[in-house]
Amino acid sequence: MIQRLASSEFFVLGLCALLLAGLGPFTPGLLSAQNLVNVLAAMLPLLLVAAGQTVVLIGGGIDLSVTAIIALASVAGAKIMTLSGGWMAAHPAAVPVAVGAMLLAGFLTGLANGIAIAWLRMSAFIVTLTSLMAVSGLTVWFTDSKNIADLPPGFFSLGQRLPPALGMAAGALALTHLMLTRSIYGRWIHAVGHNAATARVSGVPVPLITALSYTISGLSAGAAAILLTGRLETGSPVLGQTMMLDIIGAAVIGGTSLFGGRGNVLWTVSGVLFLTLLDNALNLRGLSHFVIMMIKGVVILLAAGLDVVRRRGQEE
Amino acid sequence: MSALLEIDNLVKAFHGVPVLRGVGFEIRAGTVTGLVGGNGAGKSTLMNLLGGNLRPDSGAMRLEGRVYEPENSAAAARAGISFVHQELNLFPNLTLAENLFLTDFPIRGFFIRRSVLARQAAALLAKVGLPHTPDTPLEHLTPGERQLVEIARALHGNPKLIILDEPTTSLSPPECERLFRLVRSLQAEGCAFIFISHALGDVLQLCGRILVLRDGAVADQGPAGDFTIARLVTSMAGREIKQLFPGRTELPVADADTKPLLEVRGVRQPGVVDNIRFTLRRGEILGLSGLMGAGRTELARLLFGLAPHRSGEILLDGKTLTGGPRARIRAGLALLTESRGEDGICAGASVNDNIMLATLPAHAWGPLGLLSNARLKPVVRKVSESVHLHTRREGAEPLRRLSGGNQQKAVLARWLLAEPKVLILDEPTRGIDAAAKFEIYQLILALAAAGTGVLLISSEQEELLALSDRILVMSRGRLTGEFVRPDFSPESLLRAALAHHHSHPETHP
Numbered sequence: 001m002i003q004r005l006a007s008s009e010f011f012v013l014g015l016c017a018l019l020l021a022g023l024g025p026f027t028p029g030l031l032s033a034q035n036l037v038n039v040l041a042a043m044l045p046l047l048l049v050a051a052g053q054t055v056v057l058i059g060g061g062i063d064l065s066v067t068a069i070i071a072l073a074s075v076a077g078a079k080i081m082t083l084s085g086g087w088m089a090a091h092p093a094a095v096p097v098a099v100g101a102m103l104l105a106g107f108l109t110g111l112a113n114g115i116a117i118a119w120l121r122m123s124a125f126i127v128t129l130t131s132l133m134a135v136s137g138l139t140v141w142f143t144d145s146k147n148i149a150d151l152p153p154g155f156f157s158l159g160q161r162l163p164p165a166l167g168m169a170a171g172a173l174a175l176t177h178l179m180l181t182r183s184i185y186g187r188w189i190h191a192v193g194h195n196a197a198t199a200r201v202s203g204v205p206v207p208l209i210t211a212l213s214y215t216i217s218g219l220s221a222g223a224a225a226i227l228l229t230g231r232l233e234t235g236s237p238v239l240g241q242t243m244m245l246d247i248i249g250a251a252v253i254g255g256t257s258l259f260g261g262r263g264n265v266l267w268t269v270s271g272v273l274f275l276t277l278l279d280n281a282l283n284l285r286g287l288s289h290f291v292i293m294m295i296k297g298v299v300i301l302l303a304a305g306l307d308v309v310r311r312r313g314q315e316e
Numbered sequence: 317m318s319a320l321l322e323i324d325n326l327v328k329a330f331h332g333v334p335v336l337r338g339v340g341f342e343i344r345a346g347t348v349t350g351l352v353g354g355n356g357a358g359k360s361t362l363m364n365l366l367g368g369n370l371r372p373d374s375g376a377m378r379l380e381g382r383v384y385e386p387e388n389s390a391a392a393a394r395a396g397i398s399f400v401h402q403e404l405n406l407f408p409n410l411t412l413a414e415n416l417f418l419t420d421f422p423i424r425g426f427f428i429r430r431s432v433l434a435r436q437a438a439a440l441l442a443k444v445g446l447p448h449t450p451d452t453p454l455e456h457l458t459p460g461e462r463q464l465v466e467i468a469r470a471l472h473g474n475p476k477l478i479i480l481d482e483p484t485t486s487l488s489p490p491e492c493e494r495l496f497r498l499v500r501s502l503q504a505e506g507c508a509f510i511f512i513s514h515a516l517g518d519v520l521q522l523c524g525r526i527l528v529l530r531d532g533a534v535a536d537q538g539p540a541g542d543f544t545i546a547r548l549v550t551s552m553a554g555r556e557i558k559q560l561f562p563g564r565t566e567l568p569v570a571d572a573d574t575k576p577l578l579e580v581r582g583v584r585q586p587g588v589v590d591n592i593r594f595t596l597r598r599g600e601i602l603g604l605s606g607l608m609g610a611g612r613t614e615l616a617r618l619l620f621g622l623a624p625h626r627s628g629e630i631l632l633d634g635k636t637l638t639g640g641p642r643a644r645i646r647a648g649l650a651l652l653t654e655s656r657g658e659d660g661i662c663a664g665a666s667v668n669d670n671i672m673l674a675t676l677p678a679h680a681w682g683p684l685g686l687l688s689n690a691r692l693k694p695v696v697r698k699v700s701e702s703v704h705l706h707t708r709r710e711g712a713e714p715l716r717r718l719s720g721g722n723q724q725k726a727v728l729a730r731w732l733l734a735e736p737k738v739l740i741l742d743e744p745t746r747g748i749d750a751a752a753k754f755e756i757y758q759l760i761l762a763l764a765a766a767g768t769g770v771l772l773i774s775s776e777q778e779e780l781l782a783l784s785d786r787i788l789v790m791s792r793g794r795l796t797g798e799f800v801r802p803d804f805s806p807e808s809l810l811r812a813a814l815a816h817h818h819s820h821p822e823t824h825p
Contacts, residue, residue, distance in 0.1 A: 182686055182689075183686050183687060184680040184686075184687055185685055190662075191673055195659070199662070200622070202730065203677075204673070261662065
């Protein structure tokens with residue numbers, strides 16, 4: 001019964017509804033239109049980077065470096081377009097070039113992770129963890145630990161006005177979803193996550209697929225950096241630093257397995273929605289940041305426990 | 317003098333498949349008994365029963381007249397039965413003393429008593445004639461010396477019976493001689509041995525009695541003096557074919573002009589295979605026989621690009637094969653691997669996804685590699701029907717929900733879709749029920765009839781004899797025999813499979 005319920009695709013959406021129905025009447029402002037729009041806007045960057053993480057998890061890996069990639073992309077883009085001493089300050093192409101550079105920073109870091117994991121056969125855990133450390137260090141060193149402000153207004157409208165941000169996130173999600181469900185690469189990523197040895201014997205280019213999944217994750221972190229930097233109106237060397245557990249947590253709450261082979265970016269959308277709503281509701285109820293951290297930690301731990309229950313259910 | 321160990325009518329079956337069908341024998345103290353038998357004769361099961369890893373379905377064991385029913389391997393050791401396994405269970409990074417007492421350190425409170433450890437270890441090492449000090453790291457010892465360390469460890473509990481499982485495989489002749497001297501001296505002190513080996517010359521030389529197992533029963537036994545290698549082989553091989561097989565009716569085109577489909581030219585990989593050459597024709601079923609560890613699976617993986625080879629050439633349809641599995645699948649090769657769970661299936665993925673896995677590129681469209689489920693579905697359904705695959709939810713359920721036989725049929729379906737020119741089957745019927753076996757035999761025959769070249773690796777001799785047009789035999793990484801239908805005899809196959817299991821020179825006068 002618990003297993004049946006937990007495996008349902010609508011389980012998490014049901015939890016979201018429960019959360020709203022349960023806390024709404026006692027939490028002033030939770031159900032207001034303005035608040036729900038805020039929740040939606042706050043979701044989008046997390047959604048992008050969690051979707052990329054979902055791809056890596058399905059392939060049987062894990063990417064712990066994404067928060068560092070977000071910060072790197074943020075300062076790289078900001079350094080190009082800032083009006084106070086940017087490399088392309090006030091140049092008409094500054095914003096597009098900066099956006100491109102942010103995506104490129106994510107792409108390249110992800111590719112480097114992927115190459116180390118796929119061809120050098122290093123452990124994903126240690127590669128992305130050291131990558132987190134090195135890239136974070138690079139970012140702070142590069143900026144002298146200072147924020148880069150004075151970004152052109154044309155850029156931060158991208159992160160602040162809902163329609164462009166929503167369009168970008170929806171587009172990226174749809175693309176990722178199609179790739180996972182309707183393309184050969186998606187099938188291959190699933191197969192590698194289920195059993196890489198079988199995939200290899202069946203002619204799947206396993207290293208290529210592994211590298212691809214980390215590259216997608218890096219790229220999605222770069223995209224998330226665009227939205228986050230726009231919301232903040234500054235390039236920050238510590239951007240996204242506290243997001244790591246939310247990213248993996250959202251994917252796992254959605255139902256993507258930490259054991260590989262099983263997952264879906266649409267599930268991750270529900271996971272992100274749930275975590276963001278929970279965060280928002282607890283904030284509105286005036287709980288301290290640390291209490292919220294404790295509650296979220298427990299929720300994500302429960303989700304990881306459910307993952308084990310689901311896996312057992314499948315094995316019977 | 318009464319028997320040390322009495323085994324009476326032991327029966328053991330796995331999932332309804334009998335493995336031991338009433339084995340009975342006796343072992344007296346201070347004797348060495350040779351235990352021989354082919355693959356699947358029941359040796360390992362018998363040893364697992366003795367060692368407490370398995371429990372018999374019926375039958376009884378008595379040790380020194382008392383009922384012997386070990387709960388686990390520790391209980392077996394306490395009762396006085398020790399094992400020396402084929403793969404050494406030793407740790408190269410630890411010292412000899414630590415290896416000897418790993419499970420049983422002399423301790424005081426929380427601490428190891430180093431001096432006691434050193435004294436006891438030195439005594440054991442002296443007993444097996446090793447000159448090393450107890451604090452020598454194991455990695456400094458040769459394979460032969462390590463084998464002696466294993467025996468020293470087995471001696472630790474003052475066992476009454478030591479079981480040696482293929483102890484001479486990795487030993488040089490002088491090391492063998494040293495081992496045999498040790499066995500004889502321990503025998504003189506009253507310790508009994510069971511010596512399991514494929515090196516028949518060694519068995520005849522060392523043992524006082526010989527016991528031949530075949531198909532889970534004692535096929536022959538008696539004093540070693542009454543045996544010759546020829547009698548051993550005859551007893552091990554047996555004669556009758558008991559299982560049902562579909563007949564091999566369609567024979568391959570015996571056209572001498574047609575060039576071979578698969579040609580293997582002097583393939584060599586040090587320590588794995590040596591100078592392998594053979595050809596496979598269109599529509600031919602080529603059996604590959606040999607004992608466990610002869611290198612058949614290694615050869616199959618090497619042919620498929622999963623393992624490297626240092627020299628030699630593999631040609632498919634006249635073109636040299638290079639690269640990994642991906643390139644070789646494209647060239648027309650397919651491999652059904654030996655261990656299904658390890659690298660044959662994605663157990664958690666759906667049956668259909670498993671079936672499509674190798675042929676997705678052929679159905680992907682455009683540079684984005686798009687797939688249409690509507691177009692894949694009939695493809696999967698058709699091949700599932702052709703292999704008589706039984707699924708409940710039209711193949712949407714995870715593959716692990718299916719029986720072993722149906723899982724194997726799904727893997728076969730995957731390779732049928734790839735339409736290979738040459739299909740390598742490594743133990744295709746291992747661990748599956750009789751009905752599914754029969755269906756798989758029919759599929760193999762149908763494939764051959766349609767022109768596919770089949771390389772069939774099997775440890776079930778009847779299977780090879782019934783299906784193959786030609787059988788190659790491997791032993792220790794080399795081809796040691798080739799037999800063409802109808803010149804098959806279980807005895808000659810076994811003789812070839814035992815080649816290169818050399819005993820040391822003094823064995824044969």
